[in-house]
Amino acid sequence: MSVQSNKKAVALFSGGLDSTVCLHAARAAGFEVHALTFQYGQRHTVEIEAAKRIAKHMSVENHLIMDLDLRAFGGSALTADIPVPKSGVEADAIPVTYVPARNTVFLSLALAYAESLGAFDLFIGVNAVDYSGYPDCRPEFIKAFEAMAGLATRDGVNGTAYQIHTPLIDLSKAQIIQKGIDLGVDFGLTHSCYDPDSAGRACGRCDSCRLRQEGFISAGIADPTRYQPGMDHHGAS
Numbered sequence: 148m149s150v151q152s153n154k155k156a157v158a159l160f161s162g163g164l165d166s167t168v169c170l171h172a173a174r175a176a177g178f179e180v181h182a183l184t185f186q187y188g189q190r191h192t193v194e195i196e197a198a199k200r201i202a203k204h205m206s207v208e209n210h211l212i213m214d215l216d217l218r219a220f221g222g223s224a225l226t227a228d229i230p231v232p233k234s235g236v237e238a239d240a241i242p243v244t245y246v247p248a249r250n251t252v253f254l255s256l257a258l259a260y261a262e263s264l265g266a267f268d269l270f271i272g273v274n275a276v277d278y279s280g281y282p283d284c285r286p287e288f289i290k291a292f293e294a295m296a297g298l299a300t301r302d303g304v305n306g307t308a309y310q311i312h313t314p315l316i317d318l319s320k321a322q323i324i325q326k327g328i329d330l331g332v333d334f335g336l337t338h339s340c341y342d343p344d345s346a347g348r349a350c351g352r353c354d355s356c357r358l359r360q361e362g363f364i365s366a367g368i369a370d371p372t373r374y375q376p377g378m379d380h381h382g383a384s
Contacts, residue, residue, distance in 0.1 A: 155179045155266035156312075157257045160210075162198030164337045164359055165315055168323055169272030171330040172314040174205065181209045181264060183257050187249075188218035189225050193347045197338035204336060213256065222247045224341070231342040233352035241280050242354060244341055250283035254292055258309065262300050270312045277320035277358055289313055320362030328368065335371035348375045 156178035160166045173180050184198045195212065202210035221227035223246040232242060250273065257269050273284040282288065293311045297303035315323050327334060339359045340349035349356050351374045363370035 155181065155261075155264055156268040156270055157181050157183055157261040157264065157266055158270040159253055159257055159272070160184050160198055160202070161272075162194040162196070162201060162337060163272075163339050163355075164327070164334065164362075165272035165274055165323060167201055167272075167334075167337045168327040168330065168332055169270050169315055170201070170205065170207070171327065171332050173270040173312070174207075175330055176312075178268060178270075180207045180270075181211065181260065181266070182207050183253075183260055184210065184212045185215050185253060185256075186212060187215045187226070187246075190231075190341065191343055193340075193343045194338045196347070197336060201333075201336050204333065211260070215252070215256070217246060217249070217252070220247060231350075231353050233342075233350065235354075235357065241282065244354060245281050248283070250281075250288070251292070254311070258296050258300065261309065262302065267302070267307060267309050268312060269309065270314070272315050273313055274315050274318065274320075274323065276316075276318060277323075277362065284316075286313070286316060289316070319365070320358055321365035324362050324366040324368055328366075339372070344375050348373045350375060 154177055156173050158170050158173045158180050160170050160182040161184065170180060170182060182202050184195065186195055218226045224231045224243045225246055229243055231244060254271065261267065261269055273289065275285050289311050293309060296309040303309060318326065339355045341353040341355050342350045349372050359372065360370060
């Protein structure tokens with residue numbers, strides 16, 4: 148198959164730390180970026196507002212927010228009435244914050260969007276190093292989906308390959324943060340917490356907060372996150 152790039156790309160974009168660095172990486176690579184954000188029935192809309200702020204701040208070519216209600220399935224602390232764990236990241240376990248097949252669903256819709264645009268490049272900020280054990284963040288998954296894209300699309304069967312770019316997949320959280328600094332990311336605009344309060348302040352204790360905090364500490368960079376009152380690193384009061 149020939150690999151074609153017309154410098155249009157679809158970037159999955161949640162408004163979180165990783166997807167924001169990924170979005171900047173796509174822009175730095177010279178792509179015309181079409182950002183795709185999902186309002187999928189997650190516990191809060193704070194990250195959606197963050198995505199809107201960042202897309203506006205970056206003046207991305209297009210920012211599409213799609214409604215997709217995964218609460219109909221449930222099965223996750225992010226889409227059902229299940230408490231968000233706050234006792235620490237458990238090694239070698241798939242946590243209850245995993246949303247069933249989420250990245251498969253998201254990439255499928257991103258692929259459809261790309262095909263409608265005549266784009267052959269997709270960006271996703273998955274990471275297989277400092278992450279919460281999600282199976283759909285692994286290189287094997289990305290490689291398999293890329294192969295599937297060649298079988299499932301008009302341009303794919305006509306011989307044009309789709310490329311899924313994962314610029315963060317082999318980086319530690321500290322390295323991702325440093326990459327973001329190098330790319331000019333304003334981390335104060337991003338949001339990572341699974342369970343923020345009504346003012347949008349991070350809980351400081353969920354897996355996502357812990358990974359974010361540890362990344363800033365390891366990178367030696369000040370964490371600009373707004374945490375709930377009385378919370379320092381890892382939610383200790």
